[in-house]
Amino acid sequence: MSLIDDPRDAKALELLKEIVACLVEETEQVTIETQIRAGKVFFGVSANPRDIGFLIGKHGRIAEAIRTVLRGVGKQSRRSYLVYFEPNASSRSTTTELSDKSAQLGHNVT
Numbered sequence: 001m002s003l004i005d006d007p008r009d010a011k012a013l014e015l016l017k018e019i020v021a022c023l024v025e026e027t028e029q030v031t032i033e034t035q036i037r038a039g040k041v042f043f044g045v046s047a048n049p050r051d052i053g054f055l056i057g058k059h060g061r062i063a064e065a066i067r068t069v070l071r072g073v074g075k076q077s078r079r080s081y082l083v084y085f086e087p088n089a090s091s092r093s094t095t096t097e098l099s100d101k102s103a104q105l106g107h108n109v110t
Contacts, residue, residue: 004034004036004041006079008077008079009034009036009041009079009081011073011077012041012043012070012073012074012077012079012081013032013034013043015069015070015073016032016043016045016066016070016083017032019066019069020032020045020047020055020066023051023054023055023062024047024051024054024055025050025051025054026047026048026051029047029048029051029088030045030046030047030051031045031046031047031088032044032045032046033046039080040080040081040082041079041080041081041082042082042083042084043070043081043082043083043084044083044084044085044086045083045084045085045086046085046086046087046088046089047085047087047088048087048088049087052085052086052087055085056085063083063085066083067082067083070083
């Protein structure tokens with residue numbers, strides 16, 4: 001995680017935090033990593049798998065809307081913001097445990 005020195009990037013990060021907080025159920029499990037490479041700012045949003053589903057939405061529509069908003073902010077401030085979503089590492093084990101439990105009960109989980 002890199003520190004954000006530019007106030008424009010800090011504003012974009014705060015906006016992303018606000019949007020994400022409105023869409024997820026478990027805000028305490030959300031983390032946003034920031035990387036700056038080649039003049040582009042990458043925001044990696046991690047949350048539990050259920051909340052990642054809320055953030056991505058059907059056919060990726062919500063994720064694309066979030067990216068569009070940040071793209072607009074970037075154009076206004078002459079910056080390039082890219083957002084990607086991934087489940088938390090700690091939440092993956094919970095998902096696996098739930099899948100194992102479902103398999104024991106005879107449910108087919110993929």
